[in-house]
Amino acid sequence: MDRIAILKIDELNENNLGNDFYANTIPNHLISNHSRIEKPHKHNFYATILFTKGTGVHEIDFSVYDVRPGSVFLLAPGQTHSWELSEDIDGFIFFHTQEFFDMVFVRERIREYPIYTSVYHSSAIYISGSFLQHISQLFEQILLEYKSSQWKKHQLILNISSQLYIELNRFAIAEEDFPSAHFSQYNFRFLEFEDLLETHFLKVKSPAQYADWLHITPKHLNRITRSLVNKTTTDIILERVVLEAKRMLIYTGKSFNEIASLLGYEDYSYFSKLFKKRSGETPRDFLKRYE
Known part of the structure; x- marks a missing residue:
């Protein structure tokens, strides 16, 4: 059976973190991986994307979202997505496998974060002001650490990523009607x-x-x-x-x-x-x- 292309993290990773993590700016990611991502595709990993400049549309499993500064997208493995972006687009992106997160945090799983608990929750979060500036700084820290060769970089990237997930999920819980009873x-x-x-x-x-x-x-x-x-x-x-x-x-x-x-x-x-x-x-x- 013909299938939608599944993008694998080891097709992207040129860093010494192995095949579990990848980070980049959005412009560099688009240039480096144009042939792999120009058509709608799935991932076998989690993807977190922040747009800081530019506009466009992002289609995820046939739901269409606006792209604008402050747009954050969190995609779980298996979701099909594609986008049309303006030429002045900018921002950050990082990917990781489920094992990257779950093997360290043994008492919790990445899928248990509210934004990932179900395909029925929105894949988009829109942030602004000081919170956008703060989240942008976390993305920047992840990218700088990813490019470095510092001692325990893997652990620090994981800790910053975990902080970012917690803060984005707190924001989503406050903004959306996430179920609380039961x-x-x-x-x-x-x-x-x-x-x-x-x-x-x-x-x-x-x-x-x-x-x-x-x-x-x-x-x-x-x-x-x-x-x-x-x-x-x-x-x-x-x-x-x-x-x-x-x-x-x-x-x-x-x-x-x-x-x-x-x-x-x-x-x-x-x-x-x-x-x-x-x-x-x-x-x-x-x-x-x-x-």
């Missing part, structure tokens, strides 16, 4: 559900099966999803299917029937109706908007 006790289960869904959604569409794998009842799983993202378990499963269908329609060149079959639907007519119900348009109408 957050700590439901969050871990929801992460497990999303991990299972990512592995099995092509073949398994049954909420009961996911609940069984999690050793809870379907009713309880539904309670968790409604509490955290105000969607049913079925909603989440089918939205993940439709997201993959959109990716395939745009990026693989597969026929409508082939895509339906790859997603587990032998009856294209049924799949087309499901797609329209979930996205508001047929697969053909959706594709026309990207031709």
Whole structure:
């Protein structure tokens, strides 16, 4: 099956931190990796991006965000993104693997930070004023340390990155309607559900099966999803299917029937109706908007 290109961190890294971390200014990143990033692509790593100058649009899994000074984007592995940027664009970018973070902070995981707890949270944060200046300085410190050969640079980069994540997440929690009730006790289960869904959604569409794998009842799983993202378990499963269908329609060149079959639907007519119900348009109408 043809797939969207997946950018790997070891294709970018020319630094002695191995294949776990990469940092650059946005202009240098665009110049150095033009051939790899000119088309929509996924990452196998976490990406954090700050724009300090210029304008544009950034599309992440078919959600379109404005790019302007103070735009911060946090992308998890597997998200498809592309952008159109003005010539005067500037800012900072860093990438790291999940292992880079999780192997040191043994009592917490990067995915447990609120901004990464679910694909349903916005990938964009807009900051300004003194907070923008402060966050810019943290990005600058990360880049300077990345380019250095100082003692324990890996540890210092990790500490600055962790501080940056904490402060951005605090800002996001204050600005957005992040769920608070039941957050700590439901969050871990929801992460497990999303991990299972990512592995099995092509073949398994049954909420009961996911609940069984999690050793809870379907009713309880539904309670968790409604509490955290105000969607049913079925909603989440089918939205993940439709997201993959959109990716395939745009990026693989597969026929409508082939895509339906790859997603587990032998009856294209049924799949087309499901797609329209979930996205508001047929697969053909959706594709026309990207031709």
